[in-house]
Amino acid sequence: MRLENSFEINPLEDKSPLLRALGERIRSLRTGKGIARKELASLAGISERHMANLELGTGNATILMLHQVAHALTCPLAELTGDITTSTPEWLMIRELLENRGDKELHQVWLKLIELLGTEKAPGSRSSRIALIGLRGAGKSTLGRMLADRLKYPFIELSHEIEQTTGCSINEIYSLYGPAAYRRYERRALEETIQLYSEVVIATPGGLVSEAVTYNSLLEHCLTVWLQATPREHMDRVIAQGDFRPMSGSKEAMTDLKLILEGRVAFYSKADVHLDTSQQPVNGTFEALFTKVQGTRQSAHIPP
Structure with a gap:
């Protein structure tokens, strides 16, 4: 299904911080997986123009469209739209402990987790x-x-x-x-x-x-x-x-x-x-x- 009319674009308005952040996440996930924008648009069932506007933060997508994009990127919709670490108290507490830590500290935590959880x-x-x-x-x-x-x-x-x-x-x-x-x-x-x-x-x-x-x-x-x-x-x-x-x-x-x-x-x-x-x-x-x-x-x- 191709969603052409559910994407509302108003070039006269400034980019919304929310839409801009959403676009940056989509672009980051896409490039990280080595998927071209045209290919992602095809997999998600939307036009390449709409995909470009979505990544630029100049359009407002429906939940259905975002679901299709997330499916094409093989990631949860929550990862596309925001932080999944609000799902349980454990996630929240872990996030609080790690928040604002530097790369060196996070690397040390990661090594300890590998040691703790590894088989x-x-x-x-x-x-x-x-x-x-x-x-x-x-x-x-x-x-x-x-x-x-x-x-x-x-x-x-x-x-x-x-x-x-x-x-x-x-x-x-x-x-x-x-x-x-x-x-x-x-x-x-x-x-x-x-x-x-x-x-x-x-x-x-x-x-x-x-x-x-x-x-x-x-x-x-x-x-x-x-x-x-x-x-x-x-x-x-x-x-x-x-x-x-x-x-x-x-x-x-x-x-x-x-x-x-x-x-x-x-x-x-x-x-x-x-x-x-x-x-x-x-x-x-x-x-x-x-x-x-x-x-x-x-x-x-x-x-x-």
Whole structure:
């Protein structure tokens, strides 16, 4: 169903703070999941023009329209419209404790929660599973295979595991079943990999970090490495591979790529190891990666 008449636009009025905040949340969720505005509009059943106005905070949407947008983004309507931490007294008390805390304190709390709630008990097993994260074109596949060979570990590329499980390409999964189904397959592939391998190098899809449940599981069970590059390098490497997804047909591909990276940086930065792969030869980059990974593993008392 396409909702064309339920979107009231008055360009003469100043943006409402509420609508502006709503638009910013929608845009942030969309770019974080790597979904183009045109694709989101299609998934939500509204026009691209209305989606643009919604993100700009210049239009007033119905609850039904917001519900459709939330469904397309695979998130609760409450997450779209505001803070879900008002649902129970426990949420409210936790929120009060964390409110106005700095990033360093929040990171320490997060680590303690992982320790308190985590199920991984075997000492050292987290550092024996090494997961590479980052945008497409960062070098996860190339460097991941090299690292697995050096460590004599299996190498798993989650995208390939998903394709083997479903019998479809990633593009076909998105086209036939949508992003929500793809994220479910992604989570299942990660869970199975963690269960099957105590020692492994994993190359993850770039958008995995946008799904909190999946990313928390990755951080809990794996030593994570963020492979960074400039947006131009990401774009050039993807084009060199002949793969234009998800920027295919977009006249603003570079702008979209920068927005996606901007929306994910805070998540990527949670990785244990950071490595910039921009403008470096592969062999030199790999040696830097191996040195950093081994240094982190040794500090955790993991044998090389």
